[in-house]
């Protein structure tokens with residue numbers, strides 16, 4: 001195996017953003033292979049035939065094919081980081097929240113953002129379903145910087161990329177009219193953070209012949 005873990009990623013994919021943020025926060029150095037979804041590298045499909053990103057191949061050869069598995073691996077690598085302990089304390093709340101985001105929120109988000117891909121879509125209905133979930137998030141964030149602690153943690157990075165997608169559909173409405181100030185402040189705090197800026201660098205799609213991109217290289 002190579003000397004670094006290999007992360008197959010797609011810059012704009014919210015699941016891959018989760019994985020990159022977790023890897024970045026935990027200062028794990030890996031090789032990043034940007035994937036073009038319409039032309040996935042055979043090296044990735046060989047280790048993960050289901051063909052979604054992110055995929056992380058560890059130095060042992062073990063393959064993590066789900067974004068949440070990569071996030072937990074990254075936070076647990078230093079064994080019992082404070083954030084991981086906090087996650088365990090809030091495990092049920094965390095799991096409920098992630099499940100709502102990955103299922104109901106994502107379902108309605110796709111229909112709100114891409115109505116042409118479905119038939120007979122009522123955009124306002126789907127935006128409102130997302131809004132209700134964000135409103136609950138707003139209650140959780142009242143007077144708080146982040147969801148479960150004063151530092152950015154597992155729950156924040158798992159949820160943020162999806163809220164970002166929702167905002168992009170109508171930034172002005174989200175920022176000026178939605179009226180959920182705790183979520184807005186939380187969102188902007190992460191969006192402008194050094195962490196998020198650093199995981200959004202642009203790379204050409206990976207080809208075997210290219211020089212490797214080393215993500216999170218420690219000086």
Ligand SMILES: N[C@@H](CCC(=O)N[C@@H](CS)C(=O)NCC(=O)O)C(=O)O
Nearest residue numbers: 013014015037051052053054066067
């Ligand atoms: N459950 C997966 C979902 C990952 C996923 O759906 N990624 C999308 C990109 S955002 C993908 O790779 N889709 C495959 C394709 O479009 O061909 C995870 O959490 O990692």
